[in-house]
Amino acid sequence: AQSVTQLDSQVPVFEEAPVELRCNYSSSVSVYLFWYVQYPNQGLQLLLKYLSGSTLVKGINGFEAEFNKSQTSFHLRKPSVHISDTAEYFCAVMEGGGGSNYKLTFGKGTLLTVNP
Amino acid sequence: DAGITQSPRHKVTETGTPVTLRCHQTENHRYMYWYRQDPGHGLRLIHYSYGVKDTDKGEVSDGYSVSRSKTEDFLLTLESATSSQTSVYFCAVSSGQTYNEQFFGPGTRLTVL
Numbered sequence: 001a002q003s004v005t006q007l008d009s010q011v012p013v014f015e016e017a018p019v020e021l022r023c024n025y026s027s028s029v030s031v032y033l034f035w036y037v038q039y040p041n042q043g044l045q046l047l048l049k050y051l052s053g054s055t056l057v058k059g060i061n062g063f064e065a066e067f068n069k070s071q072t073s074f075h076l077r078k079p080s081v082h083i084s085d086t087a088e089y090f091c092a093v094m095e096g097g098g099g100s101n102y103k104l105t106f107g108k109g110t111l112l113t114v115n116p
Numbered sequence: 117d118a119g120i121t122q123s124p125r126h127k128v129t130e131t132g133t134p135v136t137l138r139c140h141q142t143e144n145h146r147y148m149y150w151y152r153q154d155p156g157h158g159l160r161l162i163h164y165s166y167g168v169k170d171t172d173k174g175e176v177s178d179g180y181s182v183s184r185s186k187t188e189d190f191l192l193t194l195e196s197a198t199s200s201q202t203s204v205y206f207c208a209v210s211s212g213q214t215y216n217e218q219f220f221g222p223g224t225r226l227t228v229l
Contacts, residue, residue, distance in 0.1 A: 032216050036220075043206060043221055043222045043223055044159075044206070045220070046219075049217065090158060101166050101172070103149070103164060105161075106151075106160070108157060
């Protein structure tokens with residue numbers, strides 16, 4: 001079984017500042033890793049994913065994440081945030097190769113609030 | 117948006133009544149999932165389907181049942197709703213091209229009084 005820990009439930013930042021949202025996972029098998037974003041009163045949208053290959057993954061809206069196998073982490077970063085990035089961000093893990101019927105296990109979410 | 121609709125979008129019901137939520141997709145995805153979202157808990161998997169008439173339990177399946185009689189529809193039923201089932205329910209589907217990506221519907225907000 002997998003689990004995901006998002007270390008910060010809330011992250012307030014000022015506009016144009018850099019941000020890092022932290023995610024750690026545990027699993028006894030290889031995994032795929034995902035970040036989803038949820039804007040207020042909307043469904044979830046995929047930001048980026050790591051399946052294999054390069055450990056630095058770039059996603060939409062200028063976000064990127066780095067997979068670190070030794071630290072079992074997949075932290076999300078953006079060098080300069082905008083007001084429009086205010087949303088809740090979810091880290092999720094899936095058993096690699098689809099062995100679990102492609103089920104996702106989510107973290108509890110991090111609410112990113114960008115202030116002017 | 118992967119052609120996913122959920123109905124109803126909002127529902128208020130009373131304890132003890134049956135409730136059925138519908139997820140409809142138009143792109144022939146094989147896998148479909150039901151999640152609930154609660155503050156402080158993120159999204160938790162209730163049930164999922166890996167084909168017509170093929171379903172299985174997720175992490176929080178107690179009090180819920182599902183059915184999938186055709187590819188495009190996945191129904192979630194609360195046989196006798198309780199206040200603890202007040203939540204936002206999301207349906208998701210797996211892409212036909214890359215099963216590892218899930219696409220989410222807009223959600224159904226259910227309130228059980």
